[in-house]
Amino acid sequence: MATSSEMAPAESVSSVGLAAYQQGAVVSRTLLKRAGGTIALFAFDEGQALSEHTAPFDALAPRGEPAGKGNA
Numbered sequence: 001m002a003t004s005s006e007m008a009p010a011e012s013v014s015s016v017g018l019a020a021y022q023q024g025a026v027v028s029r030t031l032l033k034r035a036g037g038t039i040a041l042f043a044f045d046e047g048q049a050l051s052e053h054t055a056p057f058d059a060l061a062p063r064g065e066p067a068g069k070g071n072a
Contacts (some may be wrong), residue, residue, distance in 0.1 A: 007031050014053070015022040026050060 019029040019041045032039040037057040
């Protein structure tokens with residue numbers, strides 16, 4: 001069951017806008033959190049990065065282009 005901060009199950013949504021860019025910041029949004037791991041979406045402003053850390057689960061880091069900056 002989804003918590004108030006998670007997406008509803010079987011809901012089709014666009015990732016655009018789920019974690020909005022903020023100047024000089026890294027923004028994250030938890031999409032799913034369970035005992036077996038967490039799925040989070042990140043938005044990085046130019047020059048920002050995720051700090052090196054350890055976690056009890058594997059990480060998946062797909063890369064996407066910001067809105068309006070993709071190849072046309």
